Amino acid sequence: MNSASGAAVVVGVDGSEPSLAAVRLAAAEAARRHRPLRVVHALIWPMLRSPITPATDGPPGGGLREQAERLVTAAVDEAEATAPQLAITGEIIDGEPTAVLLGEAPTADLMVLGDQGLGGLAALVVGSVTAQVAAHADCPVLVARGAPRADGPVVVGVDGSALSRRAVEFAVRAAALRGAEVVAAHAYRHPVSTGPGDMRPLVYDESELRADEERTVAEAVAGLAERYPQVPISRESVRGRAAKVLTDASRRAQLLVVGGRGRGELSGLLLGSVSRHVLHHSHCPVAVVRAPR
Missing domain, CATH: 3.40.50.620 (HUPs)
Structure with a gap:
């Protein structure tokens, strides 16, 4: 920017x-x-x-x-x-x-x-x-997506990457300009095997998993409340696919913010299924934020 x-x-x-x-x-x-x-x-x-x-x-x-x-x-x-x-x-x-x-x-x-x-x-x-x-x-x-609205939060997708942090900062600034709140939304799923030799535990502690995911969101918004005290910031960790989680959240949002690339559920955002789904199905405008060259 x-x-x-x-x-x-x-x-x-x-x-x-x-x-x-x-x-x-x-x-x-x-x-x-x-x-x-x-x-x-x-x-x-x-x-x-x-x-x-x-x-x-x-x-x-x-x-x-x-x-x-x-x-x-x-x-x-x-x-x-x-x-x-x-x-x-x-x-x-x-x-x-x-x-x-x-x-x-x-x-x-x-x-x-x-x-x-x-x-x-x-x-x-x-x-x-x-x-x-x-x-x-x-x-x-x-x-430009969906019908314009002056109410509702600014929702930002969080995945723990450095670019995700840039998206959160953009979202908080955008919310400050709108007099809106920010919802930092993080999607997660059960641990799964990603390939041969990648052994995942058959049994894991659900509470520990959720705590880890909530820490990811907390780290993404750390320090922003002090810099933007006028912007309420809430955190949501939702089990599910990122494309669906973000699209569902866009129903109540006036702006949806995503990083240009991410990891996990948001990896390869622009060229993968998540971005195409969000850009086709979001119920509000979508801002794509990427790292500088």
């Missing part, structure tokens, strides 16, 4: 309704953070399945550029309606969407994307763009 005072919240747009939902989310987030908002559209016209043809006296793709200008203008108008006092700029950048968005990330405070798209940002979640941006962006990535 870029902490420079001028770093903007960047939102990728394509004119679809999910894209406009991302604009509204991004505008509200920029207003909370006292940051400017930058609206970006990646124009790579051969990839756009559009019947629009260029003007006869214009360059190839000229008609599509005019369409892009209209959709950026509409996105800026949407942002201004959401946060009237916000400083907002819009730009069309020629290039492949992933490359364009990653190029914006080093100077961004936050990147915001819709959960589905059209044209240059097609299939943001089910395709490769969101996965690649979230995996490689030099800033947190926020994906």
